[in-house]
Amino acid sequence: MAFWDGLLNWLGYGHDEDTPAGNQLKELEWSSPPPHTGKAKLVSLPTARQAMRLVIARPQSFDQAAALAENLKNYRPLIVNVEALPFDEARRIIDFLSGATYALGGRVRRVTSGIFLFTSSNVDLSGDLEEQVTGGINWLEAAGRK
Incomplete structure (x- = not known):
């Protein structure tokens, strides 16, 4: 005992x-804290040196939309230019990427009348890009959302 x-x-x-x-x-x-043993735990923190990759695309058909959505899944911002496409084809691509962006918790911003910025949840945007756009097709009206 x-x-x-x-x-x-x-x-x-x-x-x-x-x-x-x-x-x-x-x-x-x-x-009191334990004495220093000489071994430390290393924790990696994201820094400014880890550059974020921005993808700029000018799709030629709706078949490329799934490949573009893969960039959003990998947390890469995506700029899509659909100005040269027929209206119906461009609308399908924008609708598909908008749905993928929404599912991933991201945001969609219109830069110009046919250029859109899709970001995932890790990107914070500031500013009023949509209000600066003048001229061209109003995609929200064309989609029947406004």
């Missing part, structure tokens, strides 16, 4: 038979 009593006293769960000064000394020893 003496072994267990000694172990419990050493852990601080023993009887209160010790002197108060002795208990305070043990508490101070336990509350």
Whole structure:
């Protein structure tokens, strides 16, 4: 039994038979940080040196929309220019990428009448890009959303 009593006293769960000064000394020893062993845990933090990749695309058909959505899944902002496409084809691409962006928690911004910026949830945009656009096709009206 003496072994267990000694172990419990050493852990601080023993009887209160010790002197108060002795208990305070043990508490101070336990509350101090452990000595430096020379080995440290390394934690990588994102820095400005890790550049974000921006993808600029001018799709030729709707078949390329899925490949463009893969960039959003990989947290890469995407600028899509659909000005040269027929209206129906451009609308399908914008609708598809808008749905993918929404599913990933991102945002869609119109830069000009036929250029759109799709961002994933890791990108924070500021400014009023939509209000600066003048002329061209109003895609929101054409889609029946406004």
